[in-house]
Amino acid sequence: xxxxxxxxxxxxxxxxxxxxxxxxxxxxxxxxxxxxxxxxLKDEARKLDRALDAMxxxxxxxxxxxxxxxxxxxxxARLPEKPGPRDWLRLYWARAGAFVAVAAVAILLGWxxxxxxxxxxxxxxxxxLLMRDTSGSGP
Amino acid sequence: xxxxxxxxxxxxxxMGWLVEGDRRSFETLANRHLDRALRxxxxxxxxxxxxxEIAQEAMLKVWTRSQSWRPGRxxxxxxxxxxxxxxxxxxxxxxxxxxxxxxEEAVDPSASAxxxxxxxxxxxxxxxxxxxxxxxxxxALTLCYYEGLSGQEAAHVLSTSLKGVEGLLLRARRMLKQRxxxxxx
Numbered sequence: 001x002x003x004x005x006x007x008x009x010x011x012x013x014x015x016x017x018x019x020x021x022x023x024x025x026x027x028x029x030x031x032x033x034x035x036x037x038x039x040x041l042k043d044e045a046r047k048l049d050r051a052l053d054a055m056x057x058x059x060x061x062x063x064x065x066x067x068x069x070x071x072x073x074x075x076x077a078r079l080p081e082k083p084g085p086r087d088w089l090r091l092y093w094a095r096a097g098a099f100v101a102v103a104a105v106a107i108l109l110g111w112x113x114x115x116x117x118x119x120x121x122x123x124x125x126x127x128x129l130l131m132r133d134t135s136g137s138g139p
Numbered sequence: 140x141x142x143x144x145x146x147x148x149x150x151x152x153x154m155g156w157l158v159e160g161d162r163r164s165f166e167t168l169a170n171r172h173l174d175r176a177l178r179x180x181x182x183x184x185x186x187x188x189x190x191x192e193i194a195q196e197a198m199l200k201v202w203t204r205s206q207s208w209r210p211g212r213x214x215x216x217x218x219x220x221x222x223x224x225x226x227x228x229x230x231x232x233x234x235x236x237x238x239x240x241x242x243e244e245a246v247d248p249s250a251s252a253x254x255x256x257x258x259x260x261x262x263x264x265x266x267x268x269x270x271x272x273x274x275x276x277x278x279a280l281t282l283c284y285y286e287g288l289s290g291q292e293a294a295h296v297l298s299t300s301l302k303g304v305e306g307l308l309l310r311a312r313r314m315l316k317q318r319x320x321x322x323x324x
Contacts, residue, residue, distance in 0.1 A: 012308045014284065021290060048316050051265045052284060054258075057178060058266075059187040065174050068191055072169050072198045076162070079202055 001027040006038050010045040014052075150215035157205045168215070169198050175216065175286075176223050182281040183227040185270050193230060197223045213295055220288070220296045224278050231274045268318040272311050279307035 001009075001024065009028055013019045020028055031038045145153070145167045156164040176197045181190035200222050208218060269277060275297065282293040283304070293304045 008309070011312055012305050014312070019283070019287070048312060048319070051261070051315075051319060052280075054262060055265050055269070056262065057181050058185055059177060059181040059190050061174060061177060061181075064177055064187065064191055064194075068177070068195055069169065069173055072173065072195055073166060075195070075199055076165055076169075076202050079199070 001031045003031070003035065003037055003041075006031050006035075007041055010041055014049045015042050015045040016049065151210055154205065154208050154215055155210060157202070158208060165202050168201060172216070172219055173198060176219060179220060179223045179281055179286060180227050182285055183224065183274065183278050184230065185266070185277075189227075189230055193223060193226045196226055200226075214292075217288075217292050217295055220282060220286070220292075221298075224282070224296055228274055228278065264319060264322055265315075268315050271318070272314060276307045276311035276314075279304055280311045283308055 006028055009020060009024055013021070017025055017029060032042060145163060148156075148164075148167070150168065150171070153164040153168050157168065173194060176194035177190055180193040180197070181187065184190050184193065197219065201219065204222075208215075213221075269280070272280070278297060279293055282288045282296055283290065288296070290301045290304050294301045297304060297307070299307075
């Protein structure tokens with residue numbers, strides 16, 4: 001392993017050999033034995049690891065887990081007895097139904113607004129309605 | 140007799156029973172892995188309220204999505220990490236529910252007042268630097284650094300390649316180093 005490869009290894013995986021990919025570990029450790037520069041780079045990478053190690057979890061794990069366990073089991077108890085393909089199928093049908101309903105409403109709205117056969121565009125109709133409302137609402 | 144087996148059964152065996160609708164398998168898995176889900180979500184999201192929401196949803200998805208579990212394809216824990224991380228990434232598209240400043244830093248109680256203050260400031264700086272990372276970089280760091288996953292496992296969780304994970308880790312560590320060093324830490 002070259003020093004440049006070793007530097008990259010440290011930049012990705014940090015200074016702890018346990019985190020290094022198994023395929024690289026042996027060659028990296030051999031380089032550490034031979035190269036003072038490699039040891040210096042490892043010490044430098046260790047600084048960032050120490051900062052990361054000192055970061056506490058932003059949560060009281062035990063208290064949260066205790067609180068959540070009951071809630072998770074209670075919610076799971078209300079779920080269907082055996083989650084199966086039928087549940088997925090039902091979900092897909094529900095989604096398909098919602099899609100068809102939205103598409104039908106869109107087509108209906110388009111038909112109502114555009115008045116088939118009328119050469120005037122729907123945007124003209126809307127604009128004239130707006131104009132009429134605005135002109136009638138002044139002081 | 141299955142009643143004797145729950146405590147010693149592997150996660151994968153429990154999943155096999157869960158797919159058949161066995162609620163006790165689910166309870167055993169929840170007891171074993173809720174901590175893991177909470178820890179991972181907390182690291183990726185940076186606050187307790189969001190982490191609890193995601194961990195709860197993730198455990199319920201273990202039940203509702205058990206049919207999509209494929210034995211032999213990945214370990215149960217890798218599958219769970221994938222659920223947690225995907226939910227966390229989705230949540231990050233919405234604003235956070237708890238300001239990060241409300242999170243208390245843990246300081247060694249035996250430290251003197253000056254040392255404790257210094258330690259708090261250092262932790263706050265590291266926390267802010269991590270919080271400023273893009274969420275996928277934070278997820279990669281959480282999985283590989285804090286949870287000890289291999290690059291290949293993290294790649295599976297994040298639906299990317301090994302090179303992709305290495306790129307995320309490289310950028311994350313470089314950015315952290317740059318930010319922390321510039322503040323003299």
